[in-house]
Amino acid sequence: MTAGAAFPGPDRLTDGDAGVRAFWRGLGLPGLADVHVHFLPPRLLRRVWAYFDAAGPLVGTEWPIRYRWGDAERVAYLGRLGVRAFSALAYPHRPGMAAALNRWTLDLAHRTPGCLPSATFFPEPEAAGYVAEALAAGARVFKVHVQVGGFPPTDPTLDAVWGLLADAGVPAVVHAGHAPVGTAHTGPEPFAALLARHPALRAVVAHLGAPDYRAFLDLAEAYDGVRLDTTMAFTPFFDRFVPFPADQRPRLRDLGLAGKVLLGSDFPNIPYPYADQLTGLARLDLGDDWLRAVCWHNAAGLFNLG
Template sequence: MATVKTYDGDVTELTTRYGLPGLADVHTHFLPPRMQRRVWEHFDRAGPLIGRPWPITYRGSESDRVATLRRLGVTTFSALAYAHRPGMAADLNDWTLAFAARTPGCLPSATFFPEPGVMAYASDALERGARIWKLHLQVGGFDPRAAELDAVWGLLAEARAPVVVHAGSGPVAAGFTGPGPIGEVLARHPRLAVIVAHSGAPEYAGFLELAERYEHVRLDTTMAFTDFFEQMAPFPRELRPRLRELGTAGKVLLGSDFPNIPYPYEHQIESLARLELGADWLTAVCWTNAQALFAARG
């Protein structure tokens, strides 16, 4: 297995090699400063939902982290935030939408939680331009089939608004992770545009099946295929042909989890390249698929 390097030079070399105008990363995080500090403290403690030491590689200021993405050639990115208890989501949406408004290249991001008033603030965020959404079923510990969310799922399906959902059971399973619960949501709302975070690790096959079954279900590559994830949840080699087909069909998108990654950013790109699924596949995953998805939504 390749050794992880400790510099960021290879990203430019890789984008040049494949003729990419840049990288489009749908799974990056920017949070209000107080919340960001608490998240990093949780990672530093290797809390129970992390399960192992997880050093943060990119722990600079907000402006430093934006500058780092630009230096790496990431020209399209997100500011994914997610609520883990009631009463958080609306304020997070105010912050992430304001961040995107002042940060060129950032997709306006929003979140929601099963609680009274969720439809009102979700509708408001959509009207204010939210273009990508985030839910974390493991950290939030809620059932995506909750009655309070049904109308929101319908709203987002009608708007064709992509929702990045951490639904896989990695690194630690929770009550509503796995392909079953979110699969039931998709059965009810088949037009819903779900982006399965981390390619659904470790239930790769189940989430590949959802992406094959539903037209608007996609996978992101966040941390998948890296040495760090391969030690915990290796991607089965026999699934690579299906991953290739999905990628060339526009249904696999680059994600990284920047800045909360325990290795340099280029290792994610190297990990995709070493799958040996072809230059066209890598180009689609790292650039074309996300550009097509968000261009289609204005």
């Protein structure tokens, strides 16, 4: 297994992250709200890391995991960074996994301050039942990974599930874009077809929908419930493959100030310091109000963080 950054010990941050707390304090924020953080049962997470180590077909490039630590260490590190609210996004890659993942992530949230109760689903006959159970247990955000799952978001077995989420007003973080490697069911067209069926759905498009930024900005402007997360966008790593078009920055600014762009990081599954995400956002020069909205206020409004 490829080594990541060594765990820095009590009250310390790894090299590269030392300025994170000064970043949000300088904006007058109480901390950060990160809607795209992953937690998985340890055995499954080790398999995911091994897949990244091997640059598997859905990764497509060298991707050394930086924060390769246990659950407790990663929770503690988020606290040191000042991430006051974060998701625990898990996702299945085959049928029969989602219900058990939901039990695990909801238990994690129950015993972890700051962790948003998170759940997931897969297109299978049981999905509506276990999604209803997760909602009753307090799930506040769902994860849908169209790329890894290899299914269309309009799969008929999910109609009832999307309806449940729309009725409950509970958002789903959806990996709908082609990046890093496209599949038959990624891209703006399948996601637009889903929204046409469920226009009231609250959805957060991961990675700003990269590489089809313009099309996903269109959808965020057209549908009240659609938002975008910044995950990996504007980092040197991501910019090598799918840079955000400079001429779309005014639209990104307007959407952020309208509550529709939220901070995401992909922690811990990133090959660079957490600070790179924040530095990339600041480098856009869209203003401190925009940074405040993206890094805290938009998620605080969506999840009633107070």
